[in-house]
Amino acid sequence: MKRPRSVVQKLIRLTFASYLGITLVLTAIQMAVSWRQEQGNLARELALLTQAYRNSLEKAVWDLNQSQIDALLSGMLSLPSIAGVSLTYAGHEKRLGHIERFQPRHVQTLFLDLDPPYPIGKLTLYAEPDIILARLRWPYLVLIGNALLKTLALWMILSWFGRRLIGEPLHALEDRISKLNWAEMQRGKEQIDRLAQQLGPVHGDDEVARLARAFSRMGGRLAESKKALEQLQHNLERQVAERTRQLEIVNQQLEARNRALERLSTTDTLTGVANRGKLEQVLENEILRCDRYDKVLSVILTDVDHFKHINDTYGHQQGDHVLQQLCRVLEIHLRHTDTLGRWGGEEFLIVATETDLTETERLAPRLRKAVEQHDFGLDLPVTASFGVACYQRHDDLVSLFAKVDAALYQAKTGGRNQVRVVKSSKGSRNDETA
């Protein structure tokens, strides 16, 4: 599992890397300075050496004492810093050591002690370049060791203090915050306080401690806000539910009123059957259906016989009552798919859908008989005349009604209380009296 990144470790690593870099640069500078100093020391050493041997060499060269010269040069060569020696005098050149491999380090002219001094030879000293490195080895090791030790000590100090002062408090803060989850907060402020007590008090007054306290306070405030928000949401939901319920009631009332209005607009108020408008609408629709789907359709027009006389004898109220009862009697014998409506006055039209002429010829006499036999509660007999016609191709509302009206007219003129049928649009009639 990937370990989470730690800001303390990052800080320590950065500080350590910066310190190491600076230490390395300073150590390098210190080493360079030491190197230069050591070079100066070597030059001074060679000058002092030359100085020490100079008088003896000048004397030996002046005396041309070869053995003395050799002894002196060998003595110089035996010194650890000298790698080679060369002496030029009186046309000779004496060389000792590994001269070819090294650069000359010090050149000294030998003089005869006259006034002015007279040059009698030239002494050149060669030194190994590694001699400086060899001399500086230990100081360099001490320098590097010192820098590394200091860096290591810094790393350990930083790690310990960083963890103790920043890492652990931050970890504790993270722990507190992760425990203050929404589930706890939803339980309210008292629970938050109790949880804070369980987690223990936040010690100290540094930034981390202040941050921890601020988070605890923020947790409490968040819990309160969330609770208030939930209360608000709850109230809002209740209000919305109440408004929805009221709206549903108003909608139901509106629908009921609409239905009542629709009923009123399509119903005859006296008899409760379809009014003229509704009848025309039904008839037009049915004619369209017959046209399109080649269906059959019949209509029956009926009119109460001598209704004026009934009105005159028993009054309009009784007349109304007769019309109402007439509708109830007719309805008993009709199908649910048929439509009974008041065409006007005491005239009623029956639209018998999907009913051919043969069926209607049987239905109309049944209706006539039912009216005749019904007890309207009057001393006078109440009868009605019936006209029957059926739809034929290309009939429209006007032509179909004209046919059925003509049939009714024949029933009236033929003596009333009878059924007359119009069988063709041209008016060839087959009258029937029941």
Ligand SMILES: Nc1nc2c(ncn2[C@@H]2O[C@H](COP(=O)(O)OP(=O)(O)OP(=O)(O)O)[C@@H](O)[C@H]2O)c(=O)[nH]1
């Ligand atoms: N009570 C009542 N009478 C109505 C209503 N509508 C029309 N009438 C009456 O019905 C009578 C119809 O009379 P007429 O058209 O002469 O017909 P009728 O007396 O029935 O004679 P025939 O139809 O020829 O048998 C009139 O007196 C109208 O006033 C109504 O809604 N209620």
